[in-house]
Amino acid sequence: MRYRVGVTDFVRPAVPPLALTLDLDDTLWPVGPAIERAEAQLHAWLRQHAPATADRFDTAGLRALRDEMARTHPHWAHDLSAIRQESLRRALAQAGDDVGLAQPAFEFFLSWRHRVEIYDDVVPALERLAARFPLVALTNGNADLQTIGLDRWFRSVVSARSFGVGKPNAAIFLEACRRAGAPAPRVLHVGDDLALDVRAALAAGLQAAWVARPDIHADVQGAPEGARHVVRHLGELADRLGA
Known part of the structure; x- marks a missing residue:
């Protein structure tokens, strides 16, 4: 069933997520x-x-x-x-x-x-999301969450560099699910890249949310049919998840 909320339609998940995996670059800060x-x-x-x-x-x-x-x-x-x-x-x-x-x-x-400018919505949203879900960072980049100061909200970090393969390989998504402590169909991956985050997460069996920030994505066209949420910022996603 489709519902219209905010900037675009989304498909209400058949089952709610038990955990979230989050991309870093261009999702939590402009890289x-x-x-x-x-x-x-x-x-x-x-x-x-x-x-x-x-x-x-x-x-x-x-x-x-x-x-x-x-x-x-x-x-x-x-x-x-x-x-x-x-x-x-x-x-x-x-x-x-x-x-x-x-x-x-x-x-x-x-x-x-590492001297990134974190989006204004990120810290309040992470506080809300981490209070409800285990959060695991999943990144192809080389940013260090501890150096940036956001590590307190994450259970673990899975980086392409440490794991040996990166997105869109399904293996790195499944490793993130393992560290989150939830099966892939009950994990929502959150990211900005339609190919590496949204489509790749769906192909690996996860749910997916597209963070289409206005400074990067002028419009929200092109999200795959299976994307559970399309939002402009993480606060909107926290609202949708009831966090």
């Missing part, structure tokens, strides 16, 4: 601005510590090298940290700088990558 700031700060760090590399590669050049590493090393698709660090090692080597700087350069980048 693009954080990455851009981190890349700009990284280039300034290289200007000081590896000037030949900074001269040879501007920010766009470093990003292009990182993208090339991702294309040519598909076995690292689940490990964004390895891709970024190896791209820095290659940049340093090509410029004739000390390749041993790749590790501290990456650590400096990562410190800035």
Whole structure:
């Protein structure tokens, strides 16, 4: 049965969820601005510590090298940290700088990558949701919830880097369900990406909610028929779940 609430229709679940899994980047915070700031700060760090590399590669050049590493090393698709660090090692080597700087350069980048601006609705919604459901973070990225300050609401974190495969592989969803302590049909996965979050969760046997934030998704067209909820922010989802 369909009900119209808020911005779009949703299908009321046949069974209520017992647990939630949540994506991180672009669901709890906008990741693009954080990455851009981190890349700009990284280039300034290289200007000081590896000037030949900074001269040879501007920010766009470093990003292009990182993208090339991702294309040519598909076995690292689940490990964004390895891709970024190896791209820095290659940049340093090509410029004739000390390749041993790749590790501290990456650590400096990562410190800035964690300076995210959490959406205003996230903390109040997590407080409500965590009071009712076990929450497990499920991410392809390399953000650390403890560093960001949101870990208190999560029972566990399943990252592609630590697990060995990422979304849309069903195995990572099922691992998140295991850590949440609920079978897949009773777990609601919450995320912003229609392919990696919504469709992949449905294919793995979970329920799915699409968080279509206005700054990322101008409209809410295209959600799969099986999506249980389509919301603009997490507070709306908490309302729908009675949290």
